[in-house]
Amino acid sequence: MSSPEVEEVEEPLDPAVERVRRKLVRLLMVSSGVMVIGFAAVAIAVFYRLSANSARPNSEAVAIAVSPADLVSVSMGDGTIAFTIGGATPRVEVRRVSDGELVQTFALGTPAATPE
Structure with a gap:
């Protein structure tokens, strides 16, 4: 075997x-x-x-010199924030979100008279 x-x-x-x-x-x-x-x-x-x-980005608070009564609207997008400001000189201010630096200002027409 x-x-x-x-x-x-x-x-x-x-x-x-x-x-x-x-x-x-x-x-x-x-x-x-x-x-x-x-x-x-x-x-x-x-x-x-x-x-x-x-x-983390810089998280310091940024102050803008606008009366809260004059602030009409705020919108944010693409790293910028746009403030629509009314009052005597209506304008739109575009600022960078990261540091609050003013990027551009758009002057708006005179405010419409309110009917009495």
Whole structure:
């Protein structure tokens, strides 16, 4: 009877086949290294973008010299805030939200007379 465990003895490879095997192993190592470097670069880029976006803007209060009675409306968008101001000289002031700096002023026509 034959034994259930048959040991196969591997014969040494032909020198040409051995060279091809070594080249393939080297190629596998190089491509694996490139992939690891690529994944590391993507992870670093994601971490950088997340940490850069978490920076808080300057949160100092900005005061404008307008009477609350003259303030008609306020609208905000695209990093700016627009104040519509009535009174003796009606105008629209556009200011940056980040620092409150005046970007542009639009003069409006004279206010309409109110009927009595």
